[in-house]
Amino acid sequence: MKLLKFGGTSLANAKKFLCVADIIEKNKNHEQVAIVLSAPAKITNYLVNIIENNININQALEQIELSEKICIEIIKNIKKIQSNFLYEETKKIIKTEFNQLQNIIYNFASLKKYPENIQAIIMSRGEILSIEIMKNILISRFHQVTIINPVENIISKGSFLNSKVDINASKKCISKINIKNDNIILMAGFIAGNNKGELVILGRNGSDYSAAILACCLNSKLCEIWTDVDGVFTADPRKIFNTFLLKSISYEEAMELSYFGAKVLHPRTIEPLKDFNIPCIIKNTSNIKSKGTLICQKNNSNENMLKSVTNIDDIAMFIVSGDLIKQNNNLISKILDILKKENINIILITQSSSKNNFNFCILEKDTKRTMILLNQLYELELKEKLLNNINIIRNLSILSIIGFNIFQKSNLTSKIFSSLGKSKINVLAISQGSSKYSISVVIKKKNILQSMQTIHDELFYNKTIINVFLIGIGGVGKSLINQILKQKKFLENKNIEIKIRTIANSKKILFLNNCIDLKHWEKYFKESKEKFNLEILNKSLKNNCFLNSVVIDCTSDENLSKQYVNFISKGLHVIASNKKANTSSLEYYNKIRNTALKENKKFLYETNVGAGLPVIQTLQNLFHTGDNLICFKGILSGSLSFIFGKLEENILLSDATKQAKDLGFTEPNPCDDLSGIDVARKLLILAREVGYEIELKDIEIEPILPEHFKKYHNTEEFLYKLKEMDAIFIERVKKAKNSGKVLRFVGTIEKGGKCSVKIEEINSNNPLYKVKNGENALTFYTNYYQPIPLVLRGYGAGNNVTASGVFSDLLRIIL
Numbered sequence: 001m002k003l004l005k006f007g008g009t010s011l012a013n014a015k016k017f018l019c020v021a022d023i024i025e026k027n028k029n030h031e032q033v034a035i036v037l038s039a040p041a042k043i044t045n046y047l048v049n050i051i052e053n054n055i056n057i058n059q060a061l062e063q064i065e066l067s068e069k070i071c072i073e074i075i076k077n078i079k080k081i082q083s084n085f086l087y088e089e090t091k092k093i094i095k096t097e098f099n100q101l102q103n104i105i106y107n108f109a110s111l112k113k114y115p116e117n118i119q120a121i122i123m124s125r126g127e128i129l130s131i132e133i134m135k136n137i138l139i140s141r142f143h144q145v146t147i148i149n150p151v152e153n154i155i156s157k158g159s160f161l162n163s164k165v166d167i168n169a170s171k172k173c174i175s176k177i178n179i180k181n182d183n184i185i186l187m188a189g190f191i192a193g194n195n196k197g198e199l200v201i202l203g204r205n206g207s208d209y210s211a212a213i214l215a216c217c218l219n220s221k222l223c224e225i226w227t228d229v230d231g232v233f234t235a236d237p238r239k240i241f242n243t244f245l246l247k248s249i250s251y252e253e254a255m256e257l258s259y260f261g262a263k264v265l266h267p268r269t270i271e272p273l274k275d276f277n278i279p280c281i282i283k284n285t286s287n288i289k290s291k292g293t294l295i296c297q298k299n300n301s302n303e304n305m306l307k308s309v310t311n312i313d314d315i316a317m318f319i320v321s322g323d324l325i326k327q328n329n330n331l332i333s334k335i336l337d338i339l340k341k342e343n344i345n346i347i348l349i350t351q352s353s354s355k356n357n358f359n360f361c362i363l364e365k366d367t368k369r370t371m372i373l374l375n376q377l378y379e380l381e382l383k384e385k386l387l388n389n390i391n392i393i394r395n396l397s398i399l400s401i402i403g404f405n406i407f408q409k410s411n412l413t414s415k416i417f418s419s420l421g422k423s424k425i426n427v428l429a430i431s432q433g434s435s436k437y438s439i440s441v442v443i444k445k446k447n448i449l450q451s452m453q454t455i456h457d458e459l460f461y462n463k464t465i466i467n468v469f470l471i472g473i474g475g476v477g478k479s480l481i482n483q484i485l486k487q488k489k490f491l492e493n494k495n496i497e498i499k500i501r502t503i504a505n506s507k508k509i510l511f512l513n514n515c516i517d518l519k520h521w522e523k524y525f526k527e528s529k530e531k532f533n534l535e536i537l538n539k540s541l542k543n544n545c546f547l548n549s550v551v552i553d554c555t556s557d558e559n560l561s562k563q564y565v566n567f568i569s570k571g572l573h574v575i576a577s578n579k580k581a582n583t584s585s586l587e588y589y590n591k592i593r594n595t596a597l598k599e600n601k602k603f604l605y606e607t608n609v610g611a612g613l614p615v616i617q618t619l620q621n622l623f624h625t626g627d628n629l630i631c632f633k634g635i636l637s638g639s640l641s642f643i644f645g646k647l648e649e650n651i652l653l654s655d656a657t658k659q660a661k662d663l664g665f666t667e668p669n670p671c672d673d674l675s676g677i678d679v680a681r682k683l684l685i686l687a688r689e690v691g692y693e694i695e696l697k698d699i700e701i702e703p704i705l706p707e708h709f710k711k712y713h714n715t716e717e718f719l720y721k722l723k724e725m726d727a728i729f730i731e732r733v734k735k736a737k738n739s740g741k742v743l744r745f746v747g748t749i750e751k752g753g754k755c756s757v758k759i760e761e762i763n764s765n766n767p768l769y770k771v772k773n774g775e776n777a778l779t780f781y782t783n784y785y786q787p788i789p790l791v792l793r794g795y796g797a798g799n800n801v802t803a804s805g806v807f808s809d810l811l812r813i814i815l
């Protein structure tokens with residue numbers, strides 16, 4: 001005998017009902033099966049609306065109509081697929097049920113609240129109808145069916161709405177039913193009966209519990225819970241990234257999991273299964289192939305002790321303090337008793353070691369009642385100041401880590417606290433749980449997702465993850481994504497995973513999740529309708545601030561560069577190919593560095609000078625180890641390197657410039673290159689890097705062109721006017737050549753920090769003599785490197801080299 005239980009989402013429409021019938025049939029081929037069903041998806045919610053929200057008659061009738069519509073739609077479509085389905089009979093039953101419900105509503109309309117026995121009847125209609133529908137599907141497939149009436153056979157005690165089953169009594173009843181061997185057994189979940197034979201229910205989602213009970217009563221060898229998830233995960237996969245399915249867990253772990261908020265099973269389900277030692281397996285009707293999670297008795301000796309991270313939200317913490325706590329040993333147990341009597345569930349308790357402070361957590365919805373109870377109980381003591389005023393902290397969450405003997409796992413607590421600490425999340429209380437199966441921390445609700453993700457990654461995911469928020473997807477940004485994709489295997493071998501969370505340009509932003517394959521990002525980006533602005537960006541950064549989060553700025557946007565301090569303060573690293581931040585005021589320049597130091601975050605910008613050439617890091621290495629710059633000279637512009645190289649081949653300035661533009665070496669308007677300002681910016685960054693506190697305006701720029709060229713904003717016009725300069729440059733090149741020299745556009749930092757950019761005549765001994773064709777070259781004369789300077793030379797522009805520089809900055813975040 002095997003028991004199969006199907007939840008509401010597995011019965012959401014006709015197709016699903018039929019799919020469930022298929023599963024039942026397949027199992028029946030091997031052994032007898034007993035089936036427990038929930039209500040079709042959504043129906044219980046509609047029925048609950050009738051009774052919970054104090055709604056008027058018309059609204060209540062509306063909810064009934066909605067429920068009826070769902071049921072009729074289901075059987076109509078079943079009939080379409082399975083033509084011999086007993087449609088008319090089923091329809092009649094559905095109609096009768098809902099008519100009766102309507103009558104109930106008319107009868108009780110005058111009351112403010114429905115009596116609890118009536119509430120139970122209303123809420124349980126969905127289950128009754130699921131059974132009717134399934135019965136008729138199975139009959140039309142020529143099966144024999146035995147229906148177990150839960151009101152008569154599942155005997156329970158307690159309230160009408162949250163009853164607890166007496167298994168032995170139920171077992172007795174069920175053993176009296178004559179069930180033929182080849183019959184399929186069907187029973188409505190969620191429903192039971194009290195000793196007066198009245199209908200009661202087992203609490204929301206109680207049909208899991210029904211299934212466990214029936215499995216015990218029928219001596220099933222297995223209880224299968226069919227639902228809409230693959231099983232139990234290391235954390236809720238709908239909220240947390242990188243989770244994985246657990247193959248198996250013990251009964252105790254499963255109980256602890258549902259106690260601490262995992263939504264896979266009704267909390268009472270496991271206990272009976274454990275008592276009768278019936279294994280339980282969680283399966284997914286939408287993914288039949290998945291093996292599911294097995295819950296059974298076992299020793300966990302050779303398994304990972306840690307199983308899952310869970311949360312309960314909407315928690316309030318009561319802080320009871322005062323001398324009385326030390327003096328009166330009974331105080332705590334008295335509080336626990338009185339709350340228990342009032343059905344208020346205390347989820348977690350902590351007491352300070354000094355013993356004059358006692359905290360407990362409850363669901364926020366119970367706060368008011370609890371406060372009233374405590375104030376009544378200790379009215380006098382509060383007045384006499386034996387107890388201080390009771391404090392309540394609201395908007396909290398409990399995060400729990402579940403596993404067998406988890407305290408034996410060395411480092412666990414330190415890992416939890418260090419990962420929360422790194423994300424700057426405060427812990428308000430900790431509890432190691434009286435069982436050996438959990439450790440819980442109380443934190444602010446607004447931090448719960450980030451904390452779960454951080455702790456989950458730290459404990460379950462043995463890879464270092466870098467979370468990237470990429471802004472700017474021009475040539476460099478695109479190349480960067482391609483390089484990351486290309487290096488996936490390499491990174492995997494190094495246990496590194498780069499997760500791109502967001503991709504944006506100046507117009508749009510795309511949020512990536514588990515479902516988006518980075519390979520197809522361009523398609524998703526095109527489809528994205530989310531507009532980009534700084535507000536949206538900041539909001540998304542705030543919500544997604546994982547450990548090792550990095551903003552990469554591949555734009556040249558000044559406004560964005562002004563956000564770096566803000567990003568770093570939020571806990572993100574910043575990598576910029578954008579030069580604007582480092583060339584802004586010295587004040588902002590220093591502020592970024594101070595913030596990064598304070599927040600222990602990195603600000604990296606290797607590509608600001610010489611693109612991928614290792615300029616910044618090399619300089620930092622030298623100066624951190626005590627070297628000093630004597631003098632610097634360099635060719636810092638790819639386009640000007642190209643143009644000046646061409647001049648010595650007797651090509652005219654205007655032609656050389658046009659060629660450079662056509663090859664993609666220049667800015668959109670080459671006027672910007674020839675103005676020398678970009679070279680000045682790079683020089684400023686270098687000068688500041690070696691310790692000179694200067695501003696952009698301190699750099700002397702000797703322009704290549706006369707002042708009036710600035711007014712040609714139109715590229716064509718600019719290139720045309722440039723011809724005016726050709727003759728002058730022929731002259732200058734010739735003059736230089738006559739003394740064995742060439743013209744180069746050179747940036748210079750002299751001792752003392754004086755900086756200039758200008759055309760220079762360079763002789764053949766100078767390392768810059770041979771630099772052309774778009775190459776950059778940087779010569780550093782330092783204390784360590786002289787008289788022969790340190791020379792860095794290579795392409796200083798281009799998408800691939802720049803992206804590779806950004807990529808290596810990215811890896812420096814964690815290395």
Ligand code: ASP
Pocket residue numbers: 007008038039044045126189190203204205206207208
């Ligand atoms: N239909 C009931 C509910 O939604 C019971 C169940 O689905 O387990 O709470």
Ligand code: MG
Pocket residue numbers: 606607608609610611612613614615616805
């Ligand atoms: Mg560089």
